[in-house]
Amino acid sequence: MNKANICIFEDANYVNLLPLVYMRPVYELRCGIDLLMDKIIRKYPGSDIILLCRDYLADTLKEKHKYRVNPAKYPQGATLFINGRLLLNKTIAFAGKEEVVFSENSILYARLGRENAGIMTSKNIISGEALRVLKLRVPCREAADGKLFNYSWEFIKANAGQIRIDFKDIAGKGRILGKVFEGVHLINRKDIFIDKGAVIKPGVVLDAEGGPIYIGKGVKILPNAVIEGPSYIGDKCTVKIGAKIYEGTSIGEVCKAGGEIEESIIHSYSNKQHEGFLGHAYIGQWCNIAADTNDSDLKNNYSNVRVYVNGKFVDTGEMFVGLTMGDHSKTGINSMFNTGTVVGINVNIFGAQLPPKFVPSFTWGASGAFVVYQPDKALKVAERVMARRKVELTNAQKELFRYLYKLTEKERVLTRIEGDLSLGE
Numbered sequence: 001m002n003k004a005n006i007c008i009f010e011d012a013n014y015v016n017l018l019p020l021v022y023m024r025p026v027y028e029l030r031c032g033i034d035l036l037m038d039k040i041i042r043k044y045p046g047s048d049i050i051l052l053c054r055d056y057l058a059d060t061l062k063e064k065h066k067y068r069v070n071p072a073k074y075p076q077g078a079t080l081f082i083n084g085r086l087l088l089n090k091t092i093a094f095a096g097k098e099e100v101v102f103s104e105n106s107i108l109y110a111r112l113g114r115e116n117a118g119i120m121t122s123k124n125i126i127s128g129e130a131l132r133v134l135k136l137r138v139p140c141r142e143a144a145d146g147k148l149f150n151y152s153w154e155f156i157k158a159n160a161g162q163i164r165i166d167f168k169d170i171a172g173k174g175r176i177l178g179k180v181f182e183g184v185h186l187i188n189r190k191d192i193f194i195d196k197g198a199v200i201k202p203g204v205v206l207d208a209e210g211g212p213i214y215i216g217k218g219v220k221i222l223p224n225a226v227i228e229g230p231s232y233i234g235d236k237c238t239v240k241i242g243a244k245i246y247e248g249t250s251i252g253e254v255c256k257a258g259g260e261i262e263e264s265i266i267h268s269y270s271n272k273q274h275e276g277f278l279g280h281a282y283i284g285q286w287c288n289i290a291a292d293t294n295d296s297d298l299k300n301n302y303s304n305v306r307v308y309v310n311g312k313f314v315d316t317g318e319m320f321v322g323l324t325m326g327d328h329s330k331t332g333i334n335s336m337f338n339t340g341t342v343v344g345i346n347v348n349i350f351g352a353q354l355p356p357k358f359v360p361s362f363t364w365g366a367s368g369a370f371v372v373y374q375p376d377k378a379l380k381v382a383e384r385v386m387a388r389r390k391v392e393l394t395n396a397q398k399e400l401f402r403y404l405y406k407l408t409e410k411e412r413v414l415t416r417i418e419g420d421l422s423l424g425e
Helices: 012-017 036-043 055-064 122-127 129-137 152-170 375-388 395-407 409-414
Strands: 005-009 048-051 079-083 099-103 106-112 140-142 185-187 192-194 205-207 213-215 226-228 231-233 249-251 260-262 277-279 306-309 312-315 347-349 363-365
Touching: 005 036, 012 122, 036 152, 055 395, 099 129, 106 129, 122 129, 152 213, 152 231, 152 249, 205 213, 226 231, 249 260, 375 395, 395 409
Parallel strands: 005 048, 005 079, 099 140, 185 205, 192 213, 205 226, 213 231, 231 249, 260 277, 347 363
Antiparallel strands: 079 106, 099 106, 306 312
16 A cells, blocks of 8 residues: 555534543544544554644644644645544545545545645634635535544444444454453353453453453453453453443543443543443543442433533434543542433532533532632642553643633533632642
């Protein structure tokens, strides 16, 4: 395969994926085994990768990746632009004539020479100006297919099937490279991949009869845990004693998982290690789900779940939708969440009563008594949490915290959350 210039971008529809994408571009969301951007990059080995994102994310994105971010100029030759919300499971040809393929006023991908590539700035894409101009200059066609994620619950719905696809792409077949103690039950062993350094303790059941199970490097699965496939447990995770992890679950790197988890995605560096139920949920990074926290993913009348998205409630068309929680948010013990609840970033929820179905970012408290969580206090907590995993909170991340506190002010105004809570030391 010839070397290609591949640019992964995000567009205006990132707003419908908040709060999950306040602290990351859309293509850093997980579905299946890895991130959306990983699936794209895997299709183009050896290519030059360019990332386009909202300007306020650029500094933190540069710290995480070796790729060029929001470049002033594109390299020589053609560039293939791919929407970061696209679930890419087949290669798009990067060679050929200039072309733009779109769906519902969103560019799926665009193959452009250097002159027209200059139109594809992050600002132009998010404003819709890029598509408007390119329609005047380049052959365009509307796509007959192409899966663009528009809402968080769509990731959950696609997750089980995507684990199956990613398993074939990444593992190929089942292999046992880690240590499996006597007394472990491996059901349908050919679809179980256990990577190097993983340790599976006695009494564990890995049941891949319904789909593959991928266990990453350095994972510890403690006695009597049960995992049903298709499921993914990321590198350096710990699955606690007696955990029950059902099909369609992806748990990202460096997480602790316990209790009952079903058809959920936990991004990475988050803990849900105690008893309690998490179903059809998407949990961000650096979150902590306390003991006996439960989310409802099914209404008592079995009707469609409505979710608060971008200032209004949206009918998901789904019967099962659980909790969506942004980065650095936490629950207290015995917390409960209604179907389709959305919790922003840097939120701390406690109390036995159900909180509102939308809890704005940078807030702290119990149902009916939320107050503003000032960014400097949130930063202190984040530093402590990250230091426990030997991860440094960088200056760029600190600036992002402060920027997002101002950006999310409208959320708190609309929900009439005022004042401040002195947390003490």
